[in-house]
Amino acid sequence: MAYAEAFFRLSRIGGSHHIYAHADTPELVNLQNVDGKAKPHHAGILVREGTLDGVPVKLGGIGGVKTHPQAQGRGYASAALRRAATALHDDHHVAFSLLVCQAHLLPFYGRLGWLPFSGRLVVEQPGGAIIFTINRPMVLPGLLSAPQEGVIDLRGLPW
Numbered sequence: 001m002a003y004a005e006a007f008f009r010l011s012r013i014g015g016s017h018h019i020y021a022h023a024d025t026p027e028l029v030n031l032q033n034v035d036g037k038a039k040p041h042h043a044g045i046l047v048r049e050g051t052l053d054g055v056p057v058k059l060g061g062i063g064g065v066k067t068h069p070q071a072q073g074r075g076y077a078s079a080a081l082r083r084a085a086t087a088l089h090d091d092h093h094v095a096f097s098l099l100v101c102q103a104h105l106l107p108f109y110g111r112l113g114w115l116p117f118s119g120r121l122v123v124e125q126p127g128g129a130i131i132f133t134i135n136r137p138m139v140l141p142g143l144l145s146a147p148q149e150g151v152i153d154l155r156g157l158p159w
């Protein structure tokens, strides 16, 4: 936290989130202050209205999963992902959730209950709707079971 404060100006505080700004850059720095130290891990959640095989569904999303290299291997990301899944299910009542990851992390997410999605994932890009092929989609059950095939349309940009 002290490092951020030496270079950036504290712009606002929301809960434990401290948002820092600098006059010379449009980028913001968002650190979670835990007893004066920046939290070394993050997992973001979002909720999106999409479709499954053309039928509207409330989708949960996970993104921005990361742990500082010096804090990896201690279970932080696993704990954050379990907490995120609980929030998406219990607080947001999503039909199911989706994330995309590199192939080498399929077993990691698989141990946390995520299933590979082998259908088509449709996302918006500036030129129109395309099939997302950059990373591997995985799904987690919510109020519905997790679909492993078919067409999921995010009806918007990927996250």
Ligand SMILES: CC(C)(COP(=O)(O)OP(=O)(O)OC[C@H]1O[C@@H](n2cnc3c(N)ncnc32)[C@H](O)[C@@H]1OP(=O)(O)O)[C@@H](O)C(=O)NCCC(=O)NCCS
Pocket (backbone or CB within 6 Å): 041, 064, 065, 066, 067, 068, 071, 072, 073, 074, 075, 076, 077, 078, 079, 100, 101, 102, 104, 105, 107, 108
């Ligand atoms: C993937 C990542 C978030 C895991 O964070 P973490 O807090 O260390 O995770 P946990 O301690 O809960 O679990 C560790 C497990 O992650 C998996 N893992 C981490 N890095 C991996 C890699 N490069 N390849 C395969 N599995 C990996 C392993 O299963 C590991 O278990 P192990 O320690 O017994 O080998 C972290 O390595 C990271 O930030 N990586 C860079 C960013 C990234 O790839 N994010 C995921 C975007 S989808």
